[in-house]
Amino acid sequence: MSLRATTSQTIGPYLRIGLEWMVIEDLAPHGVAGERVRIEGRVLDGDGKPVNDAAVEIWQANSHGVYASPEDGRGAAERGFRGYGRSLTDDAGAFRFRTIKPGGVPGPEGKPQAPHLLVTVFMRGLLKQLVTRMYFPDDPANAGDPVLALVPAARRATLIARRRGDALEWNIVLQGRDETVFFDY
Numbered sequence: 103m104s105l106r107a108t109t110s111q112t113i114g115p116y117l118r119i120g121l122e123w124m125v126i127e128d129l130a131p132h133g134v135a136g137e138r139v140r141i142e143g144r145v146l147d148g149d150g151k152p153v154n155d156a157a158v159e160i161w162q163a164n165s166h167g168v169y170a171s172p173e174d175g176r177g178a179a180e181r182g183f184r185g186y187g188r189s190l191t192d193d194a195g196a197f198r199f200r201t202i203k204p205g206g207v208p209g210p211e212g213k214p215q216a217p218h219l220l221v222t223v224f225m226r227g228l229l230k231q232l233v234t235r236m237y238f239p240d241d242p243a244n245a246g247d248p249v250l251a252l253v254p255a256a257r258r259a260t261l262i263a264r265r266r267g268d269a270l271e272w273n274i275v276l277q278g279r280d281e282t283v284f285f286d287y
Contacts, residue, residue: 122190124188125188125189125190126186126187126188127187127188127189127198127199127200128187128199128200128201129160129162129183129184129186129199129200129201129202130164130182130183130184130200130201133182134164134165134180134182134183134202135164135165135180135202136164136165136202136203136204136205137165137203138201138202139200139201139202139203139238139270140199140200140268140269140270141160141199141200141201141263141269141270141271142196142197142266142269142270142271142272143158143197143198143271143272143273144191144194144195144196144273144274145158145223145225145273145274145276146195146273146274146275146276147276147277148276148277148278148281149278150275150278151195152191152193152194152196153191153195153225153226153276154192154194154195155190155191155225155226156190156191156195156197156224156225157188157189157190157191157224157225158188158189158190158191158197158221158222158223158274159186159187159188159221159222159223159224160186160187160188160199160201160219160221160222160236161185161186161219161220161222162185162186162201162204162218162219162220163185163204163205163217164180164183164185164202164204164205165180165202165205166180166205167205167206167207168180168205169185169207170183170184170185170186171185183202187199201219203217203238204217204218205217206243209247209248210248210249211248213246213248214243214246215248215249216237216238216243216244216247216250217237217238217241217243218235218236218237218249219235219236220233220235221234221235221236221274232276232284233284233285233286233287234274234282234283234284235261235285236261236262236263236272237261237262237263238263238270239262239263239265239270244262249285253283257283258283260280260281260282260283261282
């Protein structure tokens with residue numbers, strides 16, 4: 103028997119206690135324009151084990167590429183569209199969102215970005231949140247996305263969801279061979 107700590111044995115699990123009342127898994131109620139998507143995934147540690155006490159937050163533009171923020175001066179946000187969501191992982195490390203596919207938004211130097219979600223992960227043992235992106239499968243705009251182009255070609259698949267039935271599956275892997283690409287902000 104080994105008493106050495108593994109990657110899943112860190113401080114916590116207390117995150118769920120403080121954030122459960124702030125869960126928003128449905129970002130686009132009926133009446134909001136756009137292609138409806140269901141996103142399901144898991145947060146996995148370096149040993150491939152589920153992280154059962156993480157918060158996954160997403161920020162996104164609406165289907166017209168406008169953020170639900172007064173700082174986005176390109177037009178009024180669509181009524182009812184939240185543009186922000188939070189899901190807490192369960193015992194299997196699973197999270198889920200119901201939303202719409204966002205439109206493209208301007209990126210660095212005004213270059214258009216492919217539709218994507220900005221994703222932040224909070225969890226036990228992290229002193230600083232992790233920031234990444236989720237891109238949509240088979241979107242032709244992925245090829246010209248200036249941020250995705252910064253990622254080595256062999257690692258880009260960690261940022262692109264996969265179709266699984268009528269949902270998109272996208273797992274967040276914290277370490278190891280299939281580690282998700284994380285960005286410094």
